[in-house]
Amino acid sequence: MPFRIVPPALVLVAALSTPALAQSRTGERLDPAIERRVSGEATVGVLEPYGSHDRLYGALGVYASGRLHTWDEGAEARGIVELDGTLRGFFGEVYDDAGSLRCCAIASSTLSLMIGWTDGASVRVRGGPAITLPFAMLNSRASSAQYLTQLALAATGFWDAWEGFALGPSALARADVDVRSGVLIAGADLAAGAAFWLWRDGFWDEPPIAVAHYQIGGYVGIEPIEWLALGTRVQVAGWSDYGDGHATPSDADAQVSLVPFARWMGPPWFVEVRGTMNLDEPVGFASRSLMWGVRLAAGVELEP
Structure with a gap:
């Protein structure tokens, strides 16, 4: 089955124009009148490999959430x-075995x-099933x-790592909870599931494998004034052995990260800055x- 190359322009258009999971929990408003959220996110990371020069990697994303039904x-x-x-x-810089440069790749979409x-x-508590639409399989090589x-x-911190799986779709279960009490804000989210790798090493006749993955995170913070939230997330993302050299830069099977954040809220708009500090193997301190x-x-939070 042929696979076409996904050029940088296509990645940019897809990331900026497709309505799509609210980000990992931080300080969003719980106003029940809010029925839709849409936001864009840009991520930039610096890899400092041992014995080599620093390398820049990152992502562009679009997130959306819409209310389908309410009772009571x-x-x-x-x-x-x-x-x-x-x-x-x-986007980033990767060379394959033949020395060809790859500078970008499209991700799968999670619904x-x-x-x-x-x-x-x-208080808000949610849970339910999720699947990935395997757009990442459109990537060549x-x-x-x-x-x-x-x-x-x-x-x-490898959060939502299944969106980067270019070898097949994933099915998982998700849950989250958010709590507000005075100036205090807190919450947690988790997910667990399996990715089904159908396209392995460029040959459809390779036997498929299932890769288990999980993630759990929690945040705590304050809203010292009505339009500002400050806090920190702690999260763990883990996976089973990928095999075939498709894993992370080391043999570790989980990543622990600390994510401080600041969120400005001027309804209906919001702006948020986060930092990610990986703490342990494979790419932590x-x-x-x-x-x-x-x-x-x-992004924007919309009422009816």
Whole structure:
């Protein structure tokens, strides 16, 4: 089956124009009147490999969340059904075995159907199934595309790593909770599932494999004034052995990261800055190759 090359322009257009999972939890407003969120995000990370020069990697992404249904409308507590989605493109520098340069790759899109409950403005709990639409399989030279996406994902602590899998789709379960109490904000999110690698080493007749993956994160912070949220996330993203050299830059099977954030809210707009500090292997302070990243997100939260 032939695969065409995805040029940089296509990655840029897809990342900037496709409505798509609300970002990993930080300080978003829980106002029940908000029915849609749309935002764009740019990520830049610097890989400092041992014994070599620094390398720049990153991603462009679009995220969206829309409410599909509400019951007990008008009551203080209500049930909600929401659809979240995302699409990203990655950039960086990777050479394959033949010495060919790859500078960009398109990611898969994650669609999540989230069913939950909220009391209005202080507690929200959601959970549901999710799948990836395997757009990443459109990348030519799947192995080198996947190596690029995994290096770029290191800038976010490998969060939502399945979106960079260029060898097949994923199915998973997701859940999140957010709490507000006075000036205090807190929350957590988790996901677990499996990626089904159908396209291996450039040959469809290679036996497929399933790669298990999971992630769990939590944040705590404050809203010292109405339009500002400050806090920190701690997160862990893990995976089973990829094999075939498709894993991360070392043999580690999980990444622990610290993610401080600042979020400005001027309804309906918001802007957020995050930093990613990887703490352990494979690309943290405890490793021989260090990757750190910065993310800038901006978006809008819309009422009916």
